[in-house]
Amino acid sequence: MTETKSPEAKSDKAKHIFISEVQGHQAAYAKLLQFTHSSTKAAAIMLAAAIVALIVANSPLYEPFIHFWHTEVGFSFGDAERDMSLAHIINDIFMAVFFLLVGLEVKYEMTVGELTNIRQALLPIMAAVGGVLAPIVIYLIFNASNPATSHGWGVPTATDIAFALGILALLGNRVPGGVRVFLSTLAVADDIIAILVIAVFYGQSPSFLWLGLAAVVVVALLLINRAHVYSLYPYLLLGVVLWYCVFMSGVHSTIAGVLLAFTIPSGSRVNLHSFTQWSRNKVREAKRTFKPETPVIAQGEYIHTVKSLSRVANQVIPPATRLEHALYPWVYFGVLPLFALTNADVSFAGMDMGLVFTDSVFYGVFLGLLLGKPIGIMLMSFIIIKTKLANLPENVNWGHMLGASILGGVGFTMAIFVANLAFPDEMHIATAKLGILLASALAGVVGFVFLLMQAKGAQKRGVHYVATSDNENLQTADREALREGRKLLNNVNVGDIDDPELLARIEASKRRSNVFHITVDLGPTGLLGGGSMGDVRRAVMVELERVLREEGREDLVEKVRQELREDEDASPFSVMPEVLRETEGEEALRRAVTRTEEDDAFERLVWRTEEEALRKEEQDVEGVSQ
Secondary structure, eight states, rough: OOOOOEEEEEEEHHHSSSGGGGHHHHHHHHHHHHTTTHHHHHHHHHHHHHHHHHHHHHHHHHHHHHHHTTTTEEEEEEEEEEEHHHHHIIIIIIIIHHHHHHHHHHHHHHTTTSSSHHHHHHHHHHHHHHHHHHHHHHHHHHHHHHHTGGGGGGGOOOHHHHHHHHHTTTTTGOOOHHHHHHHHHHHHHHHHHHHHHHHSSOOOOOHHHHHHHHHHHHHHHHHHHHOOOOHHHHHHHHHHHHHHHHHHSSSTTHHHHHHHHSSSSSSSSOHHHHHHHHHHHHHHHHHHHHHHHSOOOOOOHHHHHHHHOOOOOOHHHHHHHHHHHHHHHIIIIIIIHHHHHHHHHOOTTTOOOOHHHTTTTHHHHHHHIIIHHHHHHHHHHHHHHHSSSSSOTTTHHHHHHHHHHHTTTTOHHHHHHHHHHSSHHHHHHHHHHHHHHHHHHHHHHHHHHHHHHHHHHHTTTTOOOOOOOOOOOOHHHHHHHHHHHHHHHHHGGGGOOOOOHHHHHHHHHHHHEEEOOOOOOTTTTTTTTTTTTHHHHHOOOOOOHHHHTTTTTTHHHHHHHHHHHOOOTTHHHHHHHHHHHHHHHHHHHHHHHOOHHHHHHHHHHHHHHHHHHHHHHHHHHHHHOO
16 A cells, blocks of 8 residues: 655655755745745735835935936947936836746646636636726726827726735635636736737837847747747847847837747657656666765766756756746846836825816726726626626636626736826826726725625635645646645644535545555465466456445446456556546546545545544543543
8 A cells, every 4th residue: 555645744755855954944945935926925015115106206205216217227339329217127128027927927828727728718808808898988988088198098908917816815715716717817818908909009100120120030939949949048038139129119128028928938848758767767876876975076976867867857847937937036026016116106296186186087097997897897707607608617606706806907017007108298197107006906905805705705604715736837826825725624624524425425435444455475486487477467356346346336347357358468457547538537537547635635634534533432431431
């Protein structure tokens, strides 16, 4: 019988890979990684940066603050000179890196995520379309007749994915995973629309020469992708060239980040079918060459083997995944807080608030985000559901949908970014920013409170939503939900379980022996003589039949026997997967051969019921003895 460790046990075992002297460093590093990959903490830091910007903008420090961000930096080579202000470096260069990360996240969703299944993705995609159209209508109601402000319609159309998911993450497992999937997919689709809006409507008059050069660079990127180049360096070097061409073309340079993302390979250069055996051989080789009594620096053969294993193992991870994981902390804890610091600076000094609150731009942006977003998302979702083109996500009700739709009105980063492009004068930019900040704050608070009320109702009914997965290559928000699910499962009190089906499963598992065990006397001839291989085959089949009957699967016993009669050389365990696939499908086969978090969780519940029963029995014995 094989023993399966819980995730916590595996984690404890992993700690002992490192020498005792660095255990503390490793623990601190692990905490730092968890901190810098938390969407909740990223949203908190961006909010703090925005608050600092607002405070500074309305203090005596504002003038030197503005002067600092407008400091020109650059380089010269002979007679050629290039310079750019710090604010433009953030908005044009650093934000291109942000859009590169957005592009990688979109590519992930389109490759293996929610956007691969068009029926499954239809609801959030169409909701995103509704969430763009309704704010445009509301904005134009106030501004269509004013040529000076009508082109600002793109400002209230975008959802800030970091803030929206950060707020949702505060609720943890008190809301269904389907809400998080819906909102994150909607935000990704929203980002795609925002990128197209910026590229088409908010660039300058384009230079066709530079656009042609940018197209040449994109073709070069596609060619090296088609040539199966998996190193990131060529893509990043050509990405810098692409950024410069797009910047000089008049189209906003951040689009270069998205174009680059879609050319970076999402596959692995390593043959994954042969990697497992190759790595197993390398581990054996490392074990053979390791000499405990010799300092590691003197073990050339051992170091060479381990280095080879490390180099190839790193290349198993697709370049797009490596880059996304590397960029995430820098973007969400560096680029976006800097953007908030330099762009959320709404100064009320010299601003006539009476004029602001009668300005059509303010009402178009404010109401577009706060009302237009949820109205558009809900209306489009209602149409899609009622026409049966899609269904509500599992365990999600219309209350959850409304809460997520309200969070869609958190515009912040994207909305401020578009405002800077849409308006040429500082007054309208400042008015739009004020509308964005107020609407985003209200949408965040109202959406959070609304979903919290839904969660309270579920909690009263004893409902918790647990996210589990056997896939570690997840988006950041998914990984956070998975961690919360594990914590919840670890703290489950078995006495609180009132689900008859789950209790029945636990009792059934306790009644079974849950052991697969064979003993074969090989006799004096050993395994390779006297027909011993046939004896082993028959013993395996007898034990397989016993376990299947114990688990109530008599139907499978006869099917396995039939397959073995047709192929006398086959083994029971080579036949069993095919029988399972034919009778119950690929998903049943996957459950049989792959251990998941659900299996670990169920195993822990069974152990706890057994421990509680044992404690109760001991208490009863003590009571009798007294």
